[in-house]
Amino acid sequence: MALTVPRITIQNMTMAYGNFVIQRNLDFHIQPGEIFIIMGGSGCGKSTLLRHLIGLLRPALGDVLYDGESFWHAAPEERERLMRRFGVLYQSGALWSSMTLAENVALPLGEYTDLSPRQIRNVVSLKLALVGLAGFEDFYPSEISGGMRKRAGLARAMALDPDILFFDEPSAGLDPISSRRLDDLILELRDSLGATVVVVTHELASIFAIGDNCVFLDAETKTMLAVGNPKTLRDASPEPKIRTFLTRGEDVTTTA
Protein backbone atom coordinates (compact mmCIF):
# COMPACT_ATOMS: atom_id res chain seq x y z
CA MET A 1 0.00 0.00 0.00
CA ALA A 2 2.73 2.40 0.99
CA LEU A 3 4.46 1.98 -2.34
CA THR A 4 1.58 3.08 -4.51
CA VAL A 5 0.67 6.73 -4.74
CA PRO A 6 -2.77 7.15 -3.20
CA ARG A 7 -5.42 8.08 -5.75
CA ILE A 8 -6.74 10.84 -3.52
CA THR A 9 -4.92 12.47 -0.63
CA ILE A 10 -6.69 14.86 1.71
CA GLN A 11 -3.97 16.99 3.20
CA ASN A 12 -4.56 18.79 6.47
CA MET A 13 -7.78 20.23 5.14
CA THR A 14 -10.08 22.68 6.91
CA MET A 15 -13.54 23.34 5.50
CA ALA A 16 -15.35 26.50 6.42
CA TYR A 17 -18.12 28.79 5.28
CA GLY A 18 -16.63 32.18 6.02
CA ASN A 19 -15.63 32.10 9.68
CA PHE A 20 -17.80 29.10 10.45
CA VAL A 21 -15.56 26.02 10.53
CA ILE A 22 -17.28 22.79 9.54
CA GLN A 23 -14.40 20.33 9.80
CA ARG A 24 -10.72 20.85 10.51
CA ASN A 25 -7.48 18.83 10.33
CA LEU A 26 -8.73 16.27 7.85
CA ASP A 27 -5.88 14.04 6.78
CA PHE A 28 -6.42 10.74 4.98
CA HIS A 29 -5.72 8.79 1.79
CA ILE A 30 -7.90 6.93 -0.65
CA GLN A 31 -6.13 4.13 -2.51
CA PRO A 32 -6.76 3.21 -6.16
CA GLY A 33 -9.52 0.65 -6.57
CA GLU A 34 -10.81 1.24 -3.08
CA ILE A 35 -14.39 1.82 -2.03
CA PHE A 36 -14.06 4.58 0.49
CA ILE A 37 -16.94 5.62 2.72
CA ILE A 38 -17.37 9.08 4.20
CA MET A 39 -19.72 8.71 7.15
CA GLY A 40 -20.93 10.57 10.19
CA GLY A 41 -24.11 11.90 11.71
CA SER A 42 -26.37 14.40 9.98
CA GLY A 43 -24.87 17.86 9.60
CA CYS A 44 -21.28 16.80 10.21
CA GLY A 45 -20.17 17.97 6.77
CA LYS A 46 -20.10 14.73 4.79
CA SER A 47 -21.62 16.20 1.66
CA THR A 48 -19.55 19.36 2.13
CA LEU A 49 -16.42 17.23 2.15
CA LEU A 50 -17.57 15.60 -1.09
CA ARG A 51 -18.14 19.01 -2.64
CA HIS A 52 -14.58 19.91 -1.69
CA LEU A 53 -13.25 16.74 -3.30
CA ILE A 54 -15.02 17.31 -6.62
CA GLY A 55 -13.98 20.92 -6.89
CA LEU A 56 -17.23 22.71 -6.13
CA LEU A 57 -15.94 24.27 -2.92
CA ARG A 58 -12.46 25.47 -2.12
CA PRO A 59 -10.91 24.32 1.17
CA ALA A 60 -10.18 27.10 3.64
CA LEU A 61 -6.85 25.45 4.42
CA GLY A 62 -5.01 22.45 3.06
CA ASP A 63 -5.30 20.71 -0.28
CA VAL A 64 -6.62 17.70 -2.13
CA LEU A 65 -4.13 15.66 -4.17
CA TYR A 66 -5.09 13.42 -7.06
CA ASP A 67 -2.35 10.85 -7.81
CA GLY A 68 0.00 13.16 -5.97
CA GLU A 69 -0.98 16.21 -8.03
CA SER A 70 -2.36 19.19 -6.17
CA PHE A 71 -5.92 19.95 -7.16
CA TRP A 72 -6.35 23.42 -5.69
CA HIS A 73 -2.91 24.75 -6.55
CA ALA A 74 -3.18 23.58 -10.13
CA ALA A 75 -3.96 25.93 -13.01
CA PRO A 76 -7.66 26.08 -13.89
CA GLU A 77 -7.17 24.09 -17.12
CA GLU A 78 -5.29 21.42 -15.20
CA ARG A 79 -8.07 21.30 -12.64
CA GLU A 80 -10.64 20.89 -15.39
CA ARG A 81 -8.64 18.00 -16.82
CA LEU A 82 -8.61 16.32 -13.42
CA MET A 83 -12.32 16.93 -13.00
CA ARG A 84 -13.02 15.12 -16.23
CA ARG A 85 -11.75 11.95 -14.56
CA PHE A 86 -14.56 12.17 -12.03
CA GLY A 87 -18.05 10.84 -12.26
CA VAL A 88 -20.42 12.27 -9.71
CA LEU A 89 -23.80 10.95 -8.66
CA TYR A 90 -25.67 13.71 -6.85
CA GLN A 91 -28.12 13.09 -4.07
CA SER A 92 -31.28 13.29 -6.14
CA GLY A 93 -29.76 12.48 -9.50
CA ALA A 94 -29.43 16.11 -10.64
CA LEU A 95 -30.51 15.12 -14.13
CA TRP A 96 -31.09 18.05 -16.45
CA SER A 97 -34.82 18.18 -16.52
CA SER A 98 -35.23 19.60 -20.00
CA MET A 99 -33.38 16.66 -21.55
CA THR A 100 -34.33 13.02 -21.99
CA LEU A 101 -32.31 10.36 -20.20
CA ALA A 102 -30.45 9.59 -23.42
CA GLU A 103 -29.59 13.25 -23.91
CA ASN A 104 -28.44 13.51 -20.30
CA VAL A 105 -25.99 10.64 -20.71
CA ALA A 106 -24.97 11.75 -24.19
CA LEU A 107 -24.06 15.33 -23.23
CA PRO A 108 -20.60 14.59 -21.72
CA LEU A 109 -19.92 12.11 -24.52
CA GLY A 110 -20.72 14.73 -27.13
CA GLU A 111 -18.64 17.38 -25.35
CA TYR A 112 -15.51 15.41 -24.56
CA THR A 113 -15.20 12.64 -27.15
CA ASP A 114 -15.23 12.63 -30.93
CA LEU A 115 -17.61 9.71 -31.24
CA SER A 116 -20.18 9.66 -34.00
CA PRO A 117 -23.82 10.17 -33.01
CA ARG A 118 -24.48 6.49 -33.69
CA GLN A 119 -21.64 5.38 -31.41
CA ILE A 120 -22.87 7.76 -28.74
CA ARG A 121 -26.31 6.21 -29.01
CA ASN A 122 -24.81 2.75 -28.51
CA VAL A 123 -22.81 3.88 -25.47
CA VAL A 124 -25.90 5.55 -24.01
CA SER A 125 -27.91 2.34 -24.45
CA LEU A 126 -25.16 0.35 -22.75
CA LYS A 127 -24.91 2.71 -19.78
CA LEU A 128 -28.65 2.79 -19.30
CA ALA A 129 -28.79 -1.01 -19.60
CA LEU A 130 -26.06 -1.33 -16.96
CA VAL A 131 -28.20 0.55 -14.46
CA GLY A 132 -31.31 -1.42 -15.44
CA LEU A 133 -32.97 1.31 -17.49
CA ALA A 134 -32.89 -0.28 -20.94
CA GLY A 135 -35.54 1.23 -23.16
CA PHE A 136 -36.01 4.39 -21.12
CA GLU A 137 -33.87 6.51 -23.45
CA ASP A 138 -36.64 8.88 -24.47
CA PHE A 139 -38.10 9.51 -21.03
CA TYR A 140 -37.77 12.84 -19.29
CA PRO A 141 -36.53 12.84 -15.68
CA SER A 142 -39.94 14.06 -14.48
CA GLU A 143 -41.60 10.97 -15.95
CA ILE A 144 -39.68 8.38 -13.94
CA SER A 145 -39.48 7.53 -10.25
CA GLY A 146 -36.90 8.84 -7.79
CA GLY A 147 -34.99 5.56 -7.73
CA MET A 148 -34.87 5.45 -11.50
CA ARG A 149 -33.67 9.04 -11.58
CA LYS A 150 -30.85 8.09 -9.28
CA ARG A 151 -29.86 5.18 -11.49
CA ALA A 152 -30.04 7.39 -14.56
CA GLY A 153 -27.78 9.84 -12.71
CA LEU A 154 -25.34 6.99 -12.21
CA ALA A 155 -25.48 6.16 -15.93
CA ARG A 156 -24.56 9.78 -16.63
CA ALA A 157 -21.76 9.70 -14.06
CA MET A 158 -20.34 6.61 -15.76
CA ALA A 159 -20.64 8.06 -19.25
CA LEU A 160 -16.94 8.85 -19.67
CA ASP A 161 -15.65 5.72 -17.88
CA PRO A 162 -14.28 7.80 -15.00
CA ASP A 163 -11.38 6.65 -12.83
CA ILE A 164 -13.07 7.97 -9.74
CA LEU A 165 -16.76 7.78 -8.95
CA PHE A 166 -18.29 9.94 -6.24
CA PHE A 167 -21.63 9.04 -4.74
CA ASP A 168 -23.62 11.38 -2.53
CA GLU A 169 -26.05 9.32 -0.45
CA PRO A 170 -26.63 6.73 -3.18
CA SER A 171 -29.17 4.66 -1.28
CA ALA A 172 -31.19 7.50 0.27
CA GLY A 173 -34.78 7.16 -0.88
CA LEU A 174 -34.33 3.73 -2.44
CA ASP A 175 -36.12 0.57 -1.42
CA PRO A 176 -33.90 -2.12 0.16
CA ILE A 177 -33.72 -4.20 -3.00
CA SER A 178 -32.86 -1.28 -5.29
CA SER A 179 -30.36 -0.12 -2.72
CA ARG A 180 -28.80 -3.58 -2.67
CA ARG A 181 -28.69 -3.64 -6.46
CA LEU A 182 -26.94 -0.28 -6.45
CA ASP A 183 -24.38 -1.60 -3.97
CA ASP A 184 -23.76 -4.59 -6.22
CA LEU A 185 -23.36 -2.26 -9.15
CA ILE A 186 -20.82 -0.18 -7.27
CA LEU A 187 -18.83 -3.31 -6.41
CA GLU A 188 -19.09 -4.50 -9.98
CA LEU A 189 -17.84 -1.20 -11.39
CA ARG A 190 -14.90 -1.27 -9.07
CA ASP A 191 -14.05 -4.90 -9.83
CA SER A 192 -14.56 -4.80 -13.58
CA LEU A 193 -13.39 -1.33 -14.46
CA GLY A 194 -10.99 -0.74 -11.60
CA ALA A 195 -12.64 2.53 -10.64
CA THR A 196 -12.01 4.14 -7.28
CA VAL A 197 -15.26 4.86 -5.48
CA VAL A 198 -15.96 7.47 -2.83
CA VAL A 199 -19.34 7.17 -1.16
CA VAL A 200 -21.02 9.53 1.27
CA THR A 201 -23.57 7.56 3.23
CA HIS A 202 -24.89 6.70 6.64
CA GLU A 203 -26.69 3.57 5.50
CA LEU A 204 -25.12 0.91 7.73
CA ALA A 205 -26.00 -2.02 5.49
CA SER A 206 -24.23 -0.36 2.57
CA ILE A 207 -21.26 0.67 4.67
CA PHE A 208 -20.55 -2.92 5.71
CA ALA A 209 -21.44 -4.43 2.34
CA ILE A 210 -19.19 -2.34 0.13
CA GLY A 211 -16.79 -0.31 2.28
CA ASP A 212 -13.10 -1.19 2.19
CA ASN A 213 -12.13 1.83 4.17
CA CYS A 214 -13.92 4.72 5.77
CA VAL A 215 -13.54 7.99 7.58
CA PHE A 216 -15.80 9.03 10.42
CA LEU A 217 -16.54 12.75 10.73
CA ASP A 218 -17.77 14.08 14.04
CA ALA A 219 -19.95 17.17 14.26
CA GLU A 220 -19.08 18.04 17.86
CA THR A 221 -15.30 17.98 17.75
CA LYS A 222 -15.43 19.19 14.14
CA THR A 223 -12.83 16.76 12.93
CA MET A 224 -12.41 13.15 11.86
CA LEU A 225 -12.32 10.58 14.62
CA ALA A 226 -10.99 7.55 12.78
CA VAL A 227 -10.01 6.04 9.47
CA GLY A 228 -10.15 2.33 8.82
CA ASN A 229 -12.16 -0.65 7.73
CA PRO A 230 -15.76 -0.21 8.89
CA LYS A 231 -16.06 -3.72 10.37
CA THR A 232 -12.83 -3.32 12.29
CA LEU A 233 -13.96 0.06 13.56
CA ARG A 234 -17.29 -1.37 14.69
CA ASP A 235 -15.64 -4.19 16.62
CA ALA A 236 -12.49 -2.60 17.90
CA SER A 237 -12.61 1.17 17.76
CA PRO A 238 -11.51 2.77 21.01
CA GLU A 239 -13.93 5.62 20.27
CA PRO A 240 -17.39 4.85 21.73
CA LYS A 241 -19.02 7.37 19.37
CA ILE A 242 -17.99 5.35 16.35
CA ARG A 243 -19.10 2.04 17.86
CA THR A 244 -22.43 3.57 18.77
CA PHE A 245 -22.86 4.89 15.22
CA LEU A 246 -21.91 1.61 13.58
CA THR A 247 -24.20 -0.43 15.80
CA ARG A 248 -27.18 1.91 15.48
CA GLY A 249 -26.83 3.06 19.05
CA GLU A 250 -27.49 -0.38 20.50
CA ASP A 251 -25.63 -1.03 23.69
CA VAL A 252 -21.99 -1.03 22.70
CA THR A 253 -20.90 -3.36 25.49
CA THR A 254 -23.19 -6.20 24.50
CA THR A 255 -22.67 -6.10 20.74
CA ALA A 256 -19.82 -8.02 19.33
Add this chain to the structure above:
Amino acid sequence: MDTANTPLPAVVHARQVTDDTLLVQLAGNWQLQRGVPELTAIQQKLADTSHIRRLTFEILDMPAWDTGLLTFLLQLLDYCQHHQITVDQSGLPEGVRRLLALATAVPEREGARRGASHLSWLAQVGTSTLTALRSAPELFKFIGEACLTFGRFALGKARYRRTDLVLLLQECGAQALGIVALISFLVGLILAFMGAVQLRQFGAQIYVADLVGLGMTREMGAIMTGVIIAGRTGAAFAAQLGTMQVNEEVDALITMGIPPMEFLVLPRMLALMLMMPLLCVFADIVGMLGGLIVATGLLDITLLEYLNETQRAVHLVDCGVGLFKSVVFGALVALAGCLRGMQCGRSAAAVGAAATSAVVTGIVWIIASDGVFAVLTERLGL
Protein backbone atom coordinates in the same frame (compact mmCIF):
# COMPACT_ATOMS: atom_id res chain seq x y z
CA MET B 1 -8.15 0.58 -16.98
CA ASP B 2 -4.46 1.22 -17.44
CA THR B 3 -3.57 2.73 -20.73
CA ALA B 4 -1.06 0.72 -22.70
CA ASN B 5 2.11 2.40 -23.78
CA THR B 6 1.84 1.26 -27.37
CA PRO B 7 -1.59 2.01 -28.70
CA LEU B 8 -2.48 -1.24 -30.43
CA PRO B 9 -5.58 -0.66 -32.51
CA ALA B 10 -8.60 -2.77 -31.72
CA VAL B 11 -9.09 -5.59 -34.23
CA VAL B 12 -11.68 -8.29 -34.64
CA HIS B 13 -11.45 -11.47 -36.72
CA ALA B 14 -14.14 -14.03 -37.26
CA ARG B 15 -13.25 -17.58 -38.29
CA GLN B 16 -15.48 -20.57 -38.83
CA VAL B 17 -14.06 -23.38 -36.69
CA THR B 18 -16.69 -26.08 -37.03
CA ASP B 19 -19.78 -26.49 -39.16
CA ASP B 20 -22.00 -24.38 -36.97
CA THR B 21 -19.52 -22.43 -34.84
CA LEU B 22 -17.94 -19.06 -35.50
CA LEU B 23 -14.90 -18.04 -33.46
CA VAL B 24 -14.59 -14.31 -32.84
CA GLN B 25 -11.07 -13.22 -32.03
CA LEU B 26 -10.53 -9.87 -30.35
CA ALA B 27 -7.21 -8.13 -29.91
CA GLY B 28 -5.74 -4.71 -29.20
CA ASN B 29 -6.87 -1.77 -27.13
CA TRP B 30 -10.63 -1.81 -27.05
CA GLN B 31 -11.07 1.71 -25.82
CA LEU B 32 -13.82 4.03 -26.86
CA GLN B 33 -11.58 7.05 -27.33
CA ARG B 34 -9.22 5.15 -29.65
CA GLY B 35 -12.03 3.92 -31.84
CA VAL B 36 -13.47 0.42 -32.00
CA PRO B 37 -14.32 -1.66 -35.10
CA GLU B 38 -17.79 -1.76 -36.52
CA LEU B 39 -20.02 -4.76 -36.13
CA THR B 40 -20.70 -4.97 -39.86
CA ALA B 41 -17.82 -7.37 -40.67
CA ILE B 42 -19.15 -10.02 -38.32
CA GLN B 43 -22.73 -9.40 -39.33
CA GLN B 44 -21.67 -9.94 -42.95
CA LYS B 45 -19.93 -13.18 -42.03
CA LEU B 46 -22.97 -14.43 -40.14
CA ALA B 47 -25.27 -13.50 -42.97
CA ASP B 48 -23.07 -15.27 -45.55
CA THR B 49 -22.95 -18.54 -43.65
CA SER B 50 -26.53 -18.94 -42.55
CA HIS B 51 -26.07 -22.30 -40.80
CA ILE B 52 -23.95 -20.84 -37.97
CA ARG B 53 -25.71 -21.45 -34.71
CA ARG B 54 -22.99 -20.81 -32.17
CA LEU B 55 -20.55 -18.03 -31.38
CA THR B 56 -17.42 -18.33 -29.26
CA PHE B 57 -14.79 -15.79 -28.32
CA GLU B 58 -11.07 -15.72 -28.00
CA ILE B 59 -9.06 -12.87 -26.54
CA LEU B 60 -5.63 -12.70 -28.08
CA ASP B 61 -3.78 -9.73 -26.68
CA MET B 62 -5.89 -7.07 -25.07
CA PRO B 63 -3.96 -4.69 -22.81
CA ALA B 64 -6.97 -2.48 -22.08
CA TRP B 65 -10.68 -2.33 -22.64
CA ASP B 66 -13.57 -0.13 -21.57
CA THR B 67 -17.05 0.83 -22.69
CA GLY B 68 -15.92 0.50 -26.29
CA LEU B 69 -15.66 -3.28 -25.98
CA LEU B 70 -18.90 -3.51 -24.04
CA THR B 71 -20.95 -1.58 -26.59
CA PHE B 72 -19.52 -3.75 -29.36
CA LEU B 73 -20.34 -6.97 -27.55
CA LEU B 74 -23.77 -5.81 -26.46
CA GLN B 75 -24.68 -5.07 -30.06
CA LEU B 76 -23.34 -8.45 -31.10
CA LEU B 77 -25.39 -10.20 -28.39
CA ASP B 78 -28.46 -8.32 -29.50
CA TYR B 79 -27.88 -9.34 -33.11
CA CYS B 80 -27.36 -12.99 -32.14
CA GLN B 81 -30.49 -13.02 -30.04
CA HIS B 82 -32.52 -11.85 -33.00
CA HIS B 83 -31.01 -14.50 -35.27
CA GLN B 84 -31.27 -17.47 -32.89
CA ILE B 85 -27.53 -17.84 -32.48
CA THR B 86 -26.28 -19.04 -29.09
CA VAL B 87 -23.33 -17.17 -27.65
CA ASP B 88 -20.69 -18.84 -25.55
CA GLN B 89 -19.16 -16.08 -23.45
CA SER B 90 -16.58 -18.27 -21.73
CA GLY B 91 -13.78 -16.88 -23.86
CA LEU B 92 -14.35 -13.33 -22.62
CA PRO B 93 -12.59 -11.77 -19.64
CA GLU B 94 -14.36 -12.25 -16.35
CA GLY B 95 -15.09 -8.54 -15.83
CA VAL B 96 -16.61 -8.21 -19.28
CA ARG B 97 -18.88 -11.19 -18.69
CA ARG B 98 -20.10 -9.78 -15.40
CA LEU B 99 -20.84 -6.36 -16.84
CA LEU B 100 -22.64 -7.90 -19.81
CA ALA B 101 -24.70 -9.98 -17.40
CA LEU B 102 -25.55 -6.82 -15.50
CA ALA B 103 -26.51 -4.96 -18.66
CA THR B 104 -28.85 -7.74 -19.72
CA ALA B 105 -30.10 -8.57 -16.21
CA VAL B 106 -33.07 -6.22 -16.29
CA PRO B 107 -34.97 -6.87 -19.49
CA GLU B 108 -36.29 -3.91 -21.35
CA ARG B 109 -39.68 -3.06 -19.94
CA GLU B 110 -42.48 -3.94 -22.30
CA GLY B 111 -43.86 -0.82 -23.94
CA ALA B 112 -41.34 1.52 -22.37
CA ARG B 113 -39.55 2.38 -25.59
CA ARG B 114 -41.14 5.15 -27.55
CA GLY B 115 -40.93 5.77 -31.21
CA ALA B 116 -40.44 9.34 -32.30
CA SER B 117 -43.98 10.56 -32.82
CA HIS B 118 -44.62 12.62 -35.91
CA LEU B 119 -48.05 14.17 -35.82
CA SER B 120 -49.48 15.58 -38.97
CA TRP B 121 -50.16 19.31 -39.14
CA LEU B 122 -53.89 18.73 -38.79
CA ALA B 123 -53.42 16.44 -35.80
CA GLN B 124 -51.22 19.05 -34.15
CA VAL B 125 -53.88 21.72 -34.60
CA GLY B 126 -56.46 19.34 -33.21
CA THR B 127 -54.33 18.40 -30.22
CA SER B 128 -53.58 21.99 -29.30
CA THR B 129 -57.25 22.94 -29.68
CA LEU B 130 -58.28 20.12 -27.37
CA THR B 131 -55.57 21.12 -24.88
CA ALA B 132 -56.80 24.72 -24.96
CA LEU B 133 -60.40 23.60 -24.46
CA ARG B 134 -59.39 21.42 -21.54
CA SER B 135 -57.48 24.24 -19.90
CA ALA B 136 -60.51 26.57 -20.02
CA PRO B 137 -62.40 24.89 -17.12
CA GLU B 138 -59.16 24.97 -15.15
CA LEU B 139 -59.00 28.73 -15.61
CA PHE B 140 -62.59 29.24 -14.49
CA LYS B 141 -62.09 26.93 -11.55
CA PHE B 142 -59.09 28.98 -10.50
CA ILE B 143 -60.99 32.26 -10.83
CA GLY B 144 -63.89 30.76 -8.88
CA GLU B 145 -61.62 29.58 -6.11
CA ALA B 146 -59.95 32.98 -6.00
CA CYS B 147 -63.38 34.62 -5.55
CA LEU B 148 -64.31 32.22 -2.75
CA THR B 149 -60.98 32.91 -1.09
CA PHE B 150 -61.69 36.63 -1.22
CA GLY B 151 -65.04 35.88 0.39
CA ARG B 152 -63.27 34.08 3.23
CA PHE B 153 -60.83 36.96 3.49
CA ALA B 154 -63.73 39.41 3.78
CA LEU B 155 -65.11 37.30 6.62
CA GLY B 156 -61.69 37.31 8.24
CA LYS B 157 -61.34 33.54 7.96
CA ALA B 158 -58.57 33.32 5.40
CA ARG B 159 -55.29 31.88 6.60
CA TYR B 160 -52.20 33.70 5.41
CA ARG B 161 -49.18 35.32 6.98
CA ARG B 162 -49.34 39.09 7.50
CA THR B 163 -45.55 39.33 7.13
CA ASP B 164 -45.80 37.69 3.70
CA LEU B 165 -48.31 40.31 2.66
CA VAL B 166 -46.14 43.18 3.92
CA LEU B 167 -43.09 41.80 2.14
CA LEU B 168 -45.07 41.38 -1.07
CA LEU B 169 -46.41 44.93 -0.77
CA GLN B 170 -42.87 46.22 -0.55
CA GLU B 171 -41.65 43.98 -3.34
CA CYS B 172 -44.29 44.88 -5.89
CA GLY B 173 -44.95 48.44 -4.70
CA ALA B 174 -42.03 50.45 -3.40
CA GLN B 175 -39.39 48.50 -5.25
CA ALA B 176 -41.14 49.05 -8.58
CA LEU B 177 -41.15 52.85 -8.28
CA GLY B 178 -37.90 53.34 -10.18
CA ILE B 179 -38.87 51.47 -13.32
CA VAL B 180 -42.43 52.86 -13.27
CA ALA B 181 -41.06 56.42 -12.98
CA LEU B 182 -38.68 55.93 -15.89
CA ILE B 183 -41.22 54.38 -18.24
CA SER B 184 -44.10 56.71 -17.49
CA PHE B 185 -41.85 59.78 -17.73
CA LEU B 186 -40.80 58.66 -21.20
CA VAL B 187 -44.38 57.84 -22.21
CA GLY B 188 -45.49 61.34 -21.13
CA LEU B 189 -42.61 62.80 -23.10
CA ILE B 190 -43.49 60.80 -26.22
CA LEU B 191 -47.19 61.70 -26.01
CA ALA B 192 -46.32 65.38 -25.75
CA PHE B 193 -43.92 65.21 -28.69
CA MET B 194 -46.44 63.47 -30.89
CA GLY B 195 -49.16 65.91 -29.95
CA ALA B 196 -46.89 68.92 -30.32
CA VAL B 197 -46.01 68.12 -33.93
CA GLN B 198 -49.67 67.83 -34.93
CA LEU B 199 -51.19 70.55 -32.78
CA ARG B 200 -48.61 73.18 -33.71
CA GLN B 201 -49.95 73.12 -37.26
CA PHE B 202 -53.20 74.57 -35.93
CA GLY B 203 -51.58 76.81 -33.36
CA ALA B 204 -53.25 74.74 -30.70
CA GLN B 205 -50.09 73.81 -28.76
CA ILE B 206 -51.78 74.43 -25.44
CA TYR B 207 -53.89 71.32 -25.97
CA VAL B 208 -50.75 69.23 -25.48
CA ALA B 209 -51.59 69.55 -21.78
CA ASP B 210 -55.03 68.04 -22.40
CA LEU B 211 -53.58 65.24 -24.48
CA VAL B 212 -50.94 64.28 -21.95
CA GLY B 213 -53.19 64.76 -18.93
CA LEU B 214 -56.12 62.75 -20.29
CA GLY B 215 -53.91 60.21 -22.03
CA MET B 216 -51.95 59.44 -18.90
CA THR B 217 -54.82 59.40 -16.41
CA ARG B 218 -57.34 57.49 -18.49
CA GLU B 219 -55.15 55.06 -20.44
CA MET B 220 -51.39 55.09 -20.45
CA GLY B 221 -50.75 55.35 -16.71
CA ALA B 222 -52.73 52.22 -15.94
CA ILE B 223 -51.68 50.25 -19.03
CA MET B 224 -47.97 50.97 -18.76
CA THR B 225 -47.92 50.21 -15.04
CA GLY B 226 -49.84 47.01 -15.74
CA VAL B 227 -47.39 45.91 -18.43
CA ILE B 228 -44.38 46.71 -16.24
CA ILE B 229 -45.88 44.85 -13.30
CA ALA B 230 -46.78 41.88 -15.53
CA GLY B 231 -43.17 41.61 -16.63
CA ARG B 232 -41.73 42.30 -13.22
CA THR B 233 -44.07 40.87 -10.61
CA GLY B 234 -46.30 38.51 -12.60
CA ALA B 235 -43.27 36.58 -13.81
CA ALA B 236 -41.86 36.51 -10.29
CA PHE B 237 -45.13 35.13 -8.88
CA ALA B 238 -45.21 32.37 -11.49
CA ALA B 239 -41.57 31.48 -10.86
CA GLN B 240 -42.00 31.48 -7.07
CA LEU B 241 -45.11 29.32 -7.07
CA GLY B 242 -43.71 27.12 -9.84
CA THR B 243 -40.57 26.42 -7.83
CA MET B 244 -42.74 25.67 -4.82
CA GLN B 245 -44.60 23.14 -6.95
CA VAL B 246 -41.33 21.56 -8.06
CA ASN B 247 -40.12 21.31 -4.44
CA GLU B 248 -43.45 19.84 -3.31
CA GLU B 249 -43.93 22.84 -1.00
CA VAL B 250 -47.46 23.32 -2.31
CA ASP B 251 -48.23 19.67 -1.57
CA ALA B 252 -46.89 20.19 1.95
CA LEU B 253 -49.35 23.07 2.44
CA ILE B 254 -52.26 20.98 1.18
CA THR B 255 -51.48 18.06 3.47
CA MET B 256 -51.29 20.45 6.44
CA GLY B 257 -54.79 21.53 5.57
CA ILE B 258 -53.76 25.02 4.52
CA PRO B 259 -55.31 25.89 1.15
CA PRO B 260 -52.59 27.26 -1.14
CA MET B 261 -55.20 29.61 -2.54
CA GLU B 262 -55.38 31.39 0.81
CA PHE B 263 -51.77 31.08 1.83
CA LEU B 264 -50.06 31.84 -1.49
CA VAL B 265 -52.49 33.32 -3.98
CA LEU B 266 -54.52 35.62 -1.71
CA PRO B 267 -51.62 37.74 -0.39
CA ARG B 268 -50.24 38.10 -3.88
CA MET B 269 -53.54 39.24 -5.34
CA LEU B 270 -54.12 41.59 -2.40
CA ALA B 271 -50.66 43.06 -2.72
CA LEU B 272 -51.03 43.83 -6.40
CA MET B 273 -54.59 45.15 -6.09
CA LEU B 274 -53.48 47.49 -3.30
CA MET B 275 -50.27 48.64 -4.93
CA MET B 276 -51.37 49.01 -8.54
CA PRO B 277 -53.57 52.13 -7.99
CA LEU B 278 -50.80 53.80 -6.01
CA LEU B 279 -48.28 53.03 -8.72
CA CYS B 280 -50.81 54.26 -11.27
CA VAL B 281 -51.23 57.66 -9.55
CA PHE B 282 -47.47 57.93 -9.40
CA ALA B 283 -47.18 57.06 -13.10
CA ASP B 284 -49.87 59.67 -13.98
CA ILE B 285 -48.01 62.44 -12.18
CA VAL B 286 -44.59 61.52 -13.56
CA GLY B 287 -46.06 61.21 -17.07
CA MET B 288 -47.58 64.68 -16.87
CA LEU B 289 -44.22 65.94 -15.67
CA GLY B 290 -42.69 64.52 -18.85
CA GLY B 291 -45.33 66.33 -20.90
CA LEU B 292 -44.66 69.54 -18.98
CA ILE B 293 -40.97 69.43 -19.86
CA VAL B 294 -41.69 69.10 -23.58
CA ALA B 295 -44.36 71.81 -23.45
CA THR B 296 -42.25 74.38 -21.62
CA GLY B 297 -39.03 73.50 -23.43
CA LEU B 298 -40.33 73.15 -26.97
CA LEU B 299 -43.63 74.97 -27.26
CA ASP B 300 -43.19 78.22 -25.31
CA ILE B 301 -45.96 77.32 -22.91
CA THR B 302 -45.36 78.57 -19.39
CA LEU B 303 -45.51 76.36 -16.36
CA LEU B 304 -48.64 78.09 -15.10
CA GLU B 305 -50.45 77.83 -18.45
CA TYR B 306 -49.69 74.14 -18.64
CA LEU B 307 -50.88 73.42 -15.09
CA ASN B 308 -53.97 75.54 -15.62
CA GLU B 309 -54.87 73.74 -18.83
CA THR B 310 -54.27 70.34 -17.24
CA GLN B 311 -56.49 71.25 -14.31
CA ARG B 312 -59.23 72.36 -16.69
CA ALA B 313 -59.04 69.24 -18.86
CA VAL B 314 -58.58 66.44 -16.36
CA HIS B 315 -61.51 65.70 -14.09
CA LEU B 316 -61.76 63.46 -11.13
CA VAL B 317 -63.78 61.01 -13.24
CA ASP B 318 -60.81 60.56 -15.59
CA CYS B 319 -58.53 59.78 -12.69
CA GLY B 320 -61.18 57.45 -11.27
CA VAL B 321 -61.46 55.52 -14.54
CA GLY B 322 -57.70 55.07 -14.67
CA LEU B 323 -57.48 54.01 -11.04
CA PHE B 324 -60.31 51.52 -11.40
CA LYS B 325 -58.61 50.01 -14.43
CA SER B 326 -55.33 49.72 -12.57
CA VAL B 327 -56.99 47.74 -9.77
CA VAL B 328 -58.47 45.37 -12.35
CA PHE B 329 -55.13 45.08 -14.16
CA GLY B 330 -53.43 44.31 -10.86
CA ALA B 331 -55.91 41.53 -10.17
CA LEU B 332 -55.47 40.15 -13.69
CA VAL B 333 -51.66 40.17 -13.51
CA ALA B 334 -51.70 38.48 -10.09
CA LEU B 335 -54.25 35.95 -11.33
CA ALA B 336 -52.19 35.14 -14.43
CA GLY B 337 -48.97 34.83 -12.43
CA CYS B 338 -50.49 32.65 -9.71
CA LEU B 339 -52.48 30.52 -12.18
CA ARG B 340 -49.41 29.73 -14.29
CA GLY B 341 -47.35 29.12 -11.17
CA MET B 342 -49.87 26.69 -9.70
CA GLN B 343 -50.23 24.89 -13.05
CA CYS B 344 -46.45 24.55 -13.29
CA GLY B 345 -45.00 21.11 -14.04
CA ARG B 346 -42.32 19.52 -11.93
CA SER B 347 -39.14 20.48 -13.72
CA ALA B 348 -36.80 23.44 -14.08
CA ALA B 349 -37.91 23.94 -17.68
CA ALA B 350 -41.54 24.05 -16.56
CA VAL B 351 -40.77 26.96 -14.21
CA GLY B 352 -39.34 28.94 -17.10
CA ALA B 353 -42.36 28.14 -19.24
CA ALA B 354 -44.68 29.19 -16.41
CA ALA B 355 -42.93 32.56 -16.02
CA THR B 356 -43.06 33.22 -19.76
CA SER B 357 -46.67 32.18 -19.96
CA ALA B 358 -47.56 34.38 -16.97
CA VAL B 359 -46.17 37.49 -18.67
CA VAL B 360 -47.86 36.73 -21.98
CA THR B 361 -51.19 35.91 -20.33
CA GLY B 362 -50.96 38.99 -18.11
CA ILE B 363 -50.32 41.39 -20.98
CA VAL B 364 -53.00 39.84 -23.21
CA TRP B 365 -55.55 40.11 -20.39
CA ILE B 366 -54.58 43.74 -19.72
CA ILE B 367 -55.00 44.81 -23.33
CA ALA B 368 -58.17 42.77 -23.86
CA SER B 369 -59.82 44.13 -20.71
CA ASP B 370 -58.78 47.65 -21.67
CA GLY B 371 -60.74 47.18 -24.89
CA VAL B 372 -63.79 46.22 -22.84
CA PHE B 373 -63.28 49.29 -20.65
CA ALA B 374 -63.10 51.53 -23.72
CA VAL B 375 -66.53 50.33 -24.86
CA LEU B 376 -68.00 50.49 -21.34
CA THR B 377 -66.83 54.03 -20.59
CA GLU B 378 -68.13 55.22 -23.94
CA ARG B 379 -71.56 53.61 -23.30
CA LEU B 380 -71.71 54.95 -19.77
CA GLY B 381 -70.56 58.37 -20.90
CA LEU B 382 -67.70 58.50 -18.42
